[in-house]
Amino acid sequence: xxxxxxxxxxxxxxxxxxxxxxxxxxxxxxxxxxxxxxxxxxxxxxxxxxxxxxxxxxxxxxxxxxxxxxxxxxxxxxxxxxxxxxxxxxxxxxxxxxxxxxxxxxxxxxxxxxxxxxxxxxxxxxxxxxxxxxxxxxxxxxxxxxxxxxxxxxxxxxxxxxxxxxxxxxxxxxxxxxxxxxxxxxxxxxxxxxxxxxxxxxxxxxxxxxxxxxxxxxxxxxxxxxxxxxxxxxxxxxxxxxxxxxxxxxxxxxxxxxxxxxxxxxxxxxxxxxxxxxxxxxxxxxxxxxxxxxxxxxxxxxxxxxxxxxxxxxxxxxxxxxxxxxxxxxxxxxxxxxxxxxxxxxxxxxxxxxxx
Numbered sequence: 458x459x460x461x462x463x464x465x466x467x468x469x470x471x472x473x474x475x476x477x478x479x480x481x482x483x484x485x486x487x488x489x490x491x492x493x494x495x496x497x498x499x500x501x502x503x504x505x506x507x508x509x510x511x512x513x514x515x516x517x518x519x520x521x522x523x524x525x526x527x528x529x530x531x532x533x534x535x536x537x538x539x540x541x542x543x544x545x546x547x548x549x550x551x552x553x554x555x556x557x558x559x560x561x562x563x564x565x566x567x568x569x570x571x572x573x574x575x576x577x578x579x580x581x582x583x584x585x586x587x588x589x590x591x592x593x594x595x596x597x598x599x600x601x602x603x604x605x606x607x608x609x610x611x612x613x614x615x616x617x618x619x620x621x622x623x624x625x626x627x628x629x630x631x632x633x634x635x636x637x638x639x640x641x642x643x644x645x646x647x648x649x650x651x652x653x654x655x656x657x658x659x660x661x662x663x664x665x666x667x668x669x670x671x672x673x674x675x676x677x678x679x680x681x682x683x684x685x686x687x688x689x690x691x692x693x694x695x696x697x698x699x700x701x702x703x704x705x706x707x708x709x710x711x712x713x714x715x716x717x718x719x720x721x722x723x724x725x726x727x728x729x730x731x732x733x734x735x736x737x738x739x740x741x742x743x744x745x746x747x748x749x750x751x752x753x754x755x756x757x758x759x760x761x762x763x764x765x766x767x768x769x770x771x772x773x774x775x776x777x778x779x780x781x782x783x784x785x786x787x788x789x790x791x792x793x794x795x796x797x798x799x800x801x802x803x804x805x806x807x808x809x810x811x812x813x
Contacts, residue, residue, distance in 0.1 A: 458727075458728065458762055459471045459762075459763075459766075461700060461701065461702060462701070462702040462705055463701050463702050463703045463705060463706040463717060463720075463721065464702070464705055464706060464707070465487060465707075466483065468486065469482050469483060472486070489716070490708060490717060491710075491712075491713050493712065495716055497548070497715055497716055497718075497719035498547075498569065500719060500723070501545075501719050501722055502573055504723060504726060504776070505545075505573065505722075505726055506573055506577050507776055508544075508726055508776045508777055508778045509573075509577045509579065509778055510577055510777075511777045511778070511779050511780075512577070512579055512778060512779065512780040513779065513780040514581070514780070515581070515780030515781050516581040516583055516605075516780075517537060517574065517579050517582050517583070518537070518538040518583050518585065518685060519535055519536065519537060519538070519546065519570065519582060519583070519584045520535070520538055520543055520584075520585045520586070520685070520686045520688065520689035521533075521534075521535050521563070521584060521585070521586040521590055522534055522536075522586070522587065522686075522689045522690070522693070523556040523557075523558060523589070524556065524693045524697070525554065525555065525556050526550070526697075526704075526714065527704075527709065528554055529552065529554050529709070530550055530551065530552055530553065530554075530711055530714055531550070531553040531554070531555065531556060531558055532548060532549070532550050532693075532714075532718060533548070533549040533550075533551065533558060533562065533566050534548050534549075534689065534692075534693075535547045535566060535567065536688075536689050536692055537778065538585070538685050538686075538688050538689070539729065539754075539778055540754055540783045541691075541753055541754070541783075541787060542688060542692060542729060542753050542754060542755050543688045543689040543691065543692035544692075544725060544726055544729055544778060545692070545718075545721075545722035545725060545726070546570055546573065547566050547569045547570050547573070548715065548718045548719065548722060549562075549565075549566050549715065550712075550714045550715040550718060551711060552710075552711045556589065557589055560592050560594045560595050563590070563595060564598060567598065567599075567602075571602055580603065582602075582603075582604040582605065583604065583605040583606065583607065583682070584599060584604055584605070584606045584607075584608075585606070585607050585608070585682070585683055585685060585686035586606070586608045586609070587608075587609050587686065588608075588610060588611050590608060591609065591610045591611055591614070591670070593645060593646060593648055593650040595608075596650065596653070596670070596672070597650070599672070600672060605671070605672055606671065606672055607669055607670075607671050607679060607682050607683040608669065608670050608671075609667070609668065609669055609670075609683065610627060610645070610655070610668050610669065610670045611627070612626070612627045612628035612666070612668065613626055613627065613628060614626065614646060614668075615645070615646055615647065616640065616643050616644075616645065616655065617643060617644045617645070617649060618643060618644070619642055619644060619651065619652055621649050624640075624643070627655075627657070628666075630657055630666075632657060632659040632666055633659065634659055634661060634662045635658075635659065635660065635661075636658070636659055637656065637657065637658040637677055637680075638656075638657045638658075639654070639655070639656050639657075639674075639675045639676060639679075640654065640655045640656075640657075640675075641654045641674055642654070643655060645670065653670050653672060654670070654671045654672070654673060654674050654675040655668065655675060656668070656669045656671070656675035656676070656677075656680065658677075658680055660680070667680060667683075669683045692725075695755065696718075696721050696725075700755070700756075700759065701721050701724065703717070703721065725755065726776070726778070727773055727776070728754075728755050728758030728759050728762065729754045729755050729758055729778065730758070730773070730775070730776050730777055731757075731758035731761050731762060731772060731773060732753070732754030732755060732756070732758030732759075732761065733754055733777060733778070733779065734761075734774065734775055734777075735757055735761045736750070736754070736784065736785050737784070740761075741757060741785065743761075743764060744757060744760035744764050745757055745760070749785075749787075750785050750786070750787055751787065
């Protein structure tokens with residue numbers, strides 16, 4: 458937090474230990490990162506579940522995504538989407554030079570997520586994912602868990618009626634700008650996976666179309682729900698080149714990288730929680746110079762930590778992530794343009810009678 462970097466030498470001035478020399482402290486940290494007995498789940502799991510104990514009855518929104526590190530490793534991440542930011546829930550690092558990973562790699566990560574959420578009694582869950590995760594095996598697994606989902610689908614996917622009669626490929630549906638269409642109780646691919654619900658839209662004058670599959674009936678609101686997924690990309694930016702500078706790290710093996718990513722996840726949940734506390738106490742303007750909130754809770758928390766430590770004050774008095782609406786949302790200055798999904802017009806809907 459204080460160094461703003463994921464580099465062991467940059468951490469040394471902030472490490473308090475009995476070691477006399479900086480080299481000794483550096484070796485100690487490096488041994489910790491390389492120690493196979495250090496299990497990231499046993500460290501981070503109790504921390505994040507403690508933060509979620511105050512979540513309440515609100516639906517928990519999760520985002521699933523991957524990110525390539527150093528052109529050699531793949532970070533699989535499931536995050537809680539929380540008031541404009543993504544708080545890591547489970548992270549896994551593989552030696553795999555592509556962001557595309559098989560469902561066999563994803564399901565153990567999601568199973569760990571389910572275990573954590575079951576532990577704190579959170580069962581109302583919605584998962585968001587990009588088109589790289591459009592897989593019927595994954596959707597079936599989510600259905601068994603009782604989770605809802607909004608997943609972007611590929612344009613070459615086949616849509617069929619419940620009886621298996623082929624309707625079209627997704628890219629064969631041509632939409633006018635800002636037009637949307639919804640299809641209910643259809644099946645996907647030659648495997649006839651379903652019934653599911655699909656929403657199609659062309660949000661701008663450009664040629665790009667959006668297509669999202671859901672286990673619940675779709676509408677124009679489906680695109681706004683799916684659009685929350687982009688918060689996890691902001692989280693990757695914070696880690697890699699923003700607040701934590703992960704791209705500057707010299708760690709180059711998957712287990713050590715996973716432990717380093719766990720350290721960053723701990724920092725993230727602590728800072729977001731501190732930001733929440735600052736806002737709830739009414740102290741936001743001590744660290745945010747704007748009349749209306751213009752900083753994320755993560756950045757408010759970071760500034761609050763610097764502010765408190767420079768004055769000898771207590772930090773991290775409480776750890777919490779509370780569900781429900783944001784009591785002090787970002788000011789309009791931060792959102793000068795309406796997101797494309799808000800300009801969509803309600804189009805026609807095609808509803809099939811489910812065979813089940």
